[in-house]
Amino acid sequence: MPKREHALTQWLTEQIGLRDFRIEPASDDASFRRYFRLTLADGATRIAMDAPPAQEDCVPFLHIAAQLGAVGLHVPMIHAADPAQGFILLEDLGTVHYLDRLNAATADRLYGDALAALAVLQSVGPRDGLPPYDEALLRREMALFPDWLLGRHLELNLDAAEQARLDACFDLLVASALEQPRVCVHRDYHSRNLLLSGSPSPGILDFQDAVLGPVTYDLVSLLKDCYIAWPLARVQAWALGYFQLAVQSGVLQPSHEARFLRWFDLMGVQRHLKASGIFARLNHRDGKPGYLADIPRTLGYIVEVASRYPELAGLGELIERRVLPRL
Numbered sequence: 152m153p154k155r156e157h158a159l160t161q162w163l164t165e166q167i168g169l170r171d172f173r174i175e176p177a178s179d180d181a182s183f184r185r186y187f188r189l190t191l192a193d194g195a196t197r198i199a200m201d202a203p204p205a206q207e208d209c210v211p212f213l214h215i216a217a218q219l220g221a222v223g224l225h226v227p228m229i230h231a232a233d234p235a236q237g238f239i240l241l242e243d244l245g246t247v248h249y250l251d252r253l254n255a256a257t258a259d260r261l262y263g264d265a266l267a268a269l270a271v272l273q274s275v276g277p278r279d280g281l282p283p284y285d286e287a288l289l290r291r292e293m294a295l296f297p298d299w300l301l302g303r304h305l306e307l308n309l310d311a312a313e314q315a316r317l318d319a320c321f322d323l324l325v326a327s328a329l330e331q332p333r334v335c336v337h338r339d340y341h342s343r344n345l346l347l348s349g350s351p352s353p354g355i356l357d358f359q360d361a362v363l364g365p366v367t368y369d370l371v372s373l374l375k376d377c378y379i380a381w382p383l384a385r386v387q388a389w390a391l392g393y394f395q396l397a398v399q400s401g402v403l404q405p406s407h408e409a410r411f412l413r414w415f416d417l418m419g420v421q422r423h424l425k426a427s428g429i430f431a432r433l434n435h436r437d438g439k440p441g442y443l444a445d446i447p448r449t450l451g452y453i454v455e456v457a458s459r460y461p462e463l464a465g466l467g468e469l470i471e472r473r474v475l476p477r478l
Contacts, residue, residue, distance in 0.1 A: 159187070159201050162238050167231050174199070183207050188243065197230060198244075202237040210234050212359035218277040224268055225354045244354035250342035250378055258381065262373070264352050265345055266393050269369055274400040276335035277361070284336055284364025289325050293421060295428025300446070304431040305477045309469075316465030320420075323462055327417040331365040334402060338362060340369035341376045366402060367411070371419040377426050377449045390415050416456045420463065423449045447478055 156174075163169045169191070177188040177198055183206035189197045202209040213234065219226045228242035249261055282288075297317065301307045309317065337344075338360045348354035370393055374386045394411050397403040403411070427449045430442035450470050457467025 155185075155201055155203060156187075158236065159199055159238055162233060162236060163189070163199065163240070166233065167240060189240075196243040198227065198241040200239040200241060202239070204235065204237045207237060208234075209237055209239055209359070211361075212239065215277065215358050215361050219272070219355065219358060222271060222275045223351065224271055224276075225348055225351045226358065227354070227356070244346045244348045244356070247347040248343055249345040249347070249353065252347060253342055253379055258385075261347075261353075262389055265340075265373055266370075266389070266396060268351070268353060268355065269340065269373070269393070270396050270400045270402070272337065272369070273334040273366065273397065273402045278333075278335055278363055281335060281361055281363040284328070284333075284362040284368070286325050286329060288362070289328055289421060290321065292425035292428075293321050293324065295432060296424040297428075299428040299431040299435065301474070303435050305474065307473060307477065313465075313469060317469070320463055320466045324417055324421040324424075327414060328365045328368075328421060331367060331414050331418075332403060332407070333363050334366050336362050336364040336368045337372075338368070340372045342373075342378055365414070365418055366397070367415045367418040368422065371415055371422055375419045375423070375452050377423070377430075377445050380448055380451070383455065387412065413460075416460065420453050420456055420466070423452045447475060450475060450478075 160174060163172070163174075169189070171192040173190040174187050175190075177186040183203055185201045187199045187201070189199055191197070200209065200212075202212070209232070213229060213232055216226050216229060220228070225244070227244055229239060230242065231240040232238070249265070253261055297309070301309065337355070337358050339357050340355075344355065344357040346352075346354035346356065370390060374381070374389050390412065394403060394408060398405055398407075427446050430446050430449070433439040433442045453463075454467050454471050454475075457463035457470075
């Protein structure tokens with residue numbers, strides 16, 4: 152048994168007092184965290200999180216979980232925690248992710264639930280004490296695209312003109328993000344972190360990196376998902392439907408309507424630049440090549456948006472002519 156798993160099992164038995172349970176891997180994570188499902192003697196289940204303290208601080212998870220649960224969102228109940236060792240015993244929200252059930256027939260219902268939960272997160276979710284989604288963080292995230300995807304993965308060097316166009320796009324995306332109303336941002340609100348669960352649904356996972364940031368970030372994470380794509384007209388209809396819900400919730404004002412889809416589109420470009428770089432980094436740094444298959448879909452969103460915004464034409468051309476063929 153690996154050292155961390157042995158320590159986790161020891162914690163569960165000696166500190167928590169569990170006996171006669173079966174432990175098996177529950178899911179992987181795009182980080183150093185690992186999750187195990189415990190089946191107890193009476194058939195009940197729990198989830199054990201292993202977050203190695205040298206790489207992951209589980210205190211933000213505990214803090215945000217308490218705050219989100221307090222406003223009625225369905226996040227895992229904390230049964231026990233030992234932040235010093237990086238172990239948490241959680242409620243098991245089940246095994247059926249949104250990605251497992253999303254299709255043309257179910258999407259309206261499932262996204263309706265997810266958008267309702269997002270409105271709660273944005274209207275009454277925590278704000279005080281959250282790290283700011285500021286210019287420095289936005290730029291660090293976008294830098295993952297040239298550093299890890301272009302440079303490390305594709306060994307693609309940009310000439311001076313290409314670099315200048317990329318820098319100008321980054322400036323545009325930062326400005327758009329920073330002019331938006333600020334709300335609690337989950338940062339990974341998508342089909343692999345939402346679970347079909349008992350009321351209220353969805354069950355929400357992976358919220359520990361929440362920040363105070365742009366209102367469209369989680370919306371674009373959900374509707375322009377790196378793991379599943381929908382026709383543009385349907386995405387825009389869902390987004391505009393959420394705009395009306397956000398106005399009703401006091402998150403947005405009617406006067407924001409003229410800029411809303413532009414905010415949404417440009418926020419998506421920022422996120423997809425980041426995500427494509429993260430997928431390359433997961434392969435090269437963390438030995439997780441499975442995410443490479445999601446890069447073409449992720450970059451496809453950028454190409455589509457760039458075709459509608461002349462100021463992004465250079466970025467779209469770079470991806471379409473130089474990046475996608477090399478993948």
